[in-house]
Each structure stands twice: as structure tokens, then as C-alpha cells.
Amino acid sequence: MSLALCALSHTPVMGVHQPADDVVDRVQAAIDDARKFVVEFDPELVVVFAPDHYNGFLYDLMPSFCIGAAATAVGDYGTSGGPLPVDGSAARAFTAAALERGVDVAFSERMTVDHGCVQPLDLLFGGIDAVPVVPVFINCVAEPLGPVGRARLLGEAIGSAAVTLDRRVLLLGSGGLSHDPPVPRLAEAPPEVAERLIAGRNPTPEQRAARQARVFDAALAYAAGTTDLMPLNPEWDRRFLAVMASGDLAQIDSWSNESFVEQAGHSSHEVRTWLAAHAALSAQGSYEVRSSFYEAIPEWLAGFGVTTAQPRRS
Ligand SMILES: O=C(O)CCc1cccc(O)c1O
Ligand SMILES: [Fe+2]
Numbered sequence: 001m002s003l004a005l006c007a008l009s010h011t012p013v014m015g016v017h018q019p020a021d022d023v024v025d026r027v028q029a030a031i032d033d034a035r036k037f038v039v040e041f042d043p044e045l046v047v048v049f050a051p052d053h054y055n056g057f058l059y060d061l062m063p064s065f066c067i068g069a070a071a072t073a074v075g076d077y078g079t080s081g082g083p084l085p086v087d088g089s090a091a092r093a094f095t096a097a098a099l100e101r102g103v104d105v106a107f108s109e110r111m112t113v114d115h116g117c118v119q120p121l122d123l124l125f126g127g128i129d130a131v132p133v134v135p136v137f138i139n140c141v142a143e144p145l146g147p148v149g150r151a152r153l154l155g156e157a158i159g160s161a162a163v164t165l166d167r168r169v170l171l172l173g174s175g176g177l178s179h180d181p182p183v184p185r186l187a188e189a190p191p192e193v194a195e196r197l198i199a200g201r202n203p204t205p206e207q208r209a210a211r212q213a214r215v216f217d218a219a220l221a222y223a224a225g226t227t228d229l230m231p232l233n234p235e236w237d238r239r240f241l242a243v244m245a246s247g248d249l250a251q252i253d254s255w256s257n258e259s260f261v262e263q264a265g266h267s268s269h270e271v272r273t274w275l276a277a278h279a280a281l282s283a284q285g286s287y288e289v290r291s292s293f294y295e296a297i298p299e300w301l302a303g304f305g306v307t308t309a310q311p312r313r314s
Pocket of ligand 2: 010051053116175176267270
């Protein structure tokens with residue numbers, strides 16, 4: 001009956017094409033601090049709210065949300081691969097709680113996750129084997145998306161079930177903030193790309209390498225200012241972080257899906273993972289942000305944030 005939160009951006013370009021040393025040092029310090037917080041909290045279960053990038057969830061069947069009772073990581077971008085130590089009974093309890101509250105979450109006994117889920121586990125725990133997890137997929141890229149407020153309700157439902165467990169549960173959000181990396185979109189895709197978005201599960205190593213190289217190349221060009229990808233939006237990012245810190249999460253319900261895309265890029269929808277994690281934390285009562293790091297890092301194609309939060313001590 002104890003919750004804590006860590007939310008952070010993920011980016012596969014980290015460690016591949018680095019920004020200036022002082023930026024890397026500040027990010028490292030923020031992650032080290034978050035790791036210290038997590039180690040001290042000593043979670044017995046980690047709920048990872050994560051997006052997917054057409055590795056586990058494709059257009060052959062695209063849910064808005066999915067809770068995994070068993071899961072395997074694809075190991076993209078050098079992140080850890082293989083089976084996750086999923087707590088299946090917690091996953092089933094969270095699913096039942098969400099359904100009970102009218103959030104029609106999908107459920108998987110064989111989920112596939114990618115760097116969106118695994119990078120924060122690698123950064124905070126040094127791998128995927130350290131602590132039992134429940135992966136919670138939130139669709140953040142595959143349009144059409146439901147209204148953002150639904151992610152808040154999903155988080156509240158899972159948090160309300162998590163507080164009834166007699167365990168220390170870390171709520172981990174992965175993604176965002178403002179960013180618009182070159183993720184293909186079905187509406188604009190030529191037939192062969194559309195086919196991959198619908199049915200391109202398990203690419204060959206060569207296909208995966210080519211995709212990853214395209215993202216790395218885009219990052220170099222973006223940092224050099226030679227792309228038409230939209231700029232990061234630190235102002236929007238700080239506004240979002242302020243809402244998360246305020247605890248008044250329902251404010252976000254009035255942010256239209258179009259406004260996310262226009263102001264902060266298509267992949268800014270990944271902040272739905274932050275919203276769900278904060279909403280889950282609120283199930284234990286009011287909370288306080290313990291630490292908050294933010295920096296716009298074009299070299300990594302990301303507005304990069306790291307937040308830790310805990311229930312308010314009265
Ligand atoms: O592989 C992909 O499709 C996208 C990779 C990617 C790049 C920058 C920021 C992200 O959050 C991200 O996920
Ligand atoms: Fe992402």
C-alpha cells in the first residue's frame with residue numbers, strides 16, 4: 001500500500017549521437033538521482049506505462065490500451081531483449097479493475113514490448129530482470145487516438161488497484177515530451193510502408209537495422225538543423241510538467257489531440273504515459289514532485305524530462 005512515481009523520456013539516440021558533454025552530464029545526474037530514489041523506495045512491483053513503435057502493436061489489431069500478463073522485449077536499439085518477469089496475477093487484477101471502472105482495456109498473455117518499455121528499466125534497474133513488472137501499453141502513435149483523458153482514467157483505475165496490494169509499487173512512465181521523430185503514419189504511407197505498419201511484426205535484422213539507421217540519420221540532421229521535422233517545444237513541455245506537478249490532471253482533458261500534434265509534434269502523445277502514471281499515483285491521495293529535470297535535446301530528437309514523485313507527507 002505504497003506508491004511512488006518515476007517518469008522519464010526515452011530516446012534510442014541516447015548514447016549513439018551525443019549532445020554537448022555538459023548536457024550529457026546533466027541528464028546522467030538526473031537519471032542517477034532518479035535511480036537513487038527508486039533504489040531507496042525498493043519497489044516490489046513496477047508498472048510500466050509505455051508506448052510502442054510498431055513492434056508489439058500494429059494495425060492488424062490496434063488497441064488503445066493493453067495490459068500484459070506475460071511479455072517479451074524485442075531488444076531494439078540495443079535495449080534488453082527477451083522475456084520480462086511479469087507479475088501475471090497483478091496484471092489480471094489491474095485489468096479487472098480497469099474494466100470494472102469502464103475502461104475497456106485490452107489484455108494480453110503474450111505481449112511484445114520495445115525500447116519504449118525497456119529503456120527506462122535498463123536505465124533505472126540495469127536490465128529487465130531486476131523486479132517484477134506489469135507492462136501497460138498506451139497507444140501514442142497509431143491514429144486515430146482516443147481523447148487524452150482516457151489515459152488518465154486508465155491510470156486512476158490501475159492506481160486504485162495498486163494501492164490495495166500490500167506491496168511497494170513503482171509507477172513508471174516512459175515517453176515524450178515534445179518530439180516529432182520520423183515515425184511513419186498510415187495515412188501518408190506508401191503501400192509497402194502501410195503493409196509494415198499493418199503486418200510488419202518481427203522484421204529481419206537487416207530491416208530493423210535499416211529502420212534504426214534512418215532514425216539515427218534523422219537525429220544528426222535534426223541537430224544540424226537540416227530537416228523539416230518540427231522543432232521541440234520547451235514551453236509546451238514545461239507547461240505539461242507544471243500540470244503534472246499540480247496534481248490537477250483533469251486539466252489535460254481539454255487539450256485536443258490536434259493541439260498536441262500542432263504544438264509539440266506527433267510523438268508528444270507519448271506524454272499519455274506520464275499522465276497515466278501520475279493519475280495512478282493520485283490513487284494514494286495528493287502527491288508531491290520530489291525532483292524534476294527538463295532539457296530540450298534536439299540531438300536526441302526529444303524534449304527530455306525526468307520526474308520523481310511520491311505521496312505527500314502530511
Ligand atoms: O523507432 C521509432 O519508431 C522511434 C524512435 C524514437 C526516437 C525519438 C524519440 C522517441 O520517443 C522514439 O521512440
Ligand atoms: Fe518513443
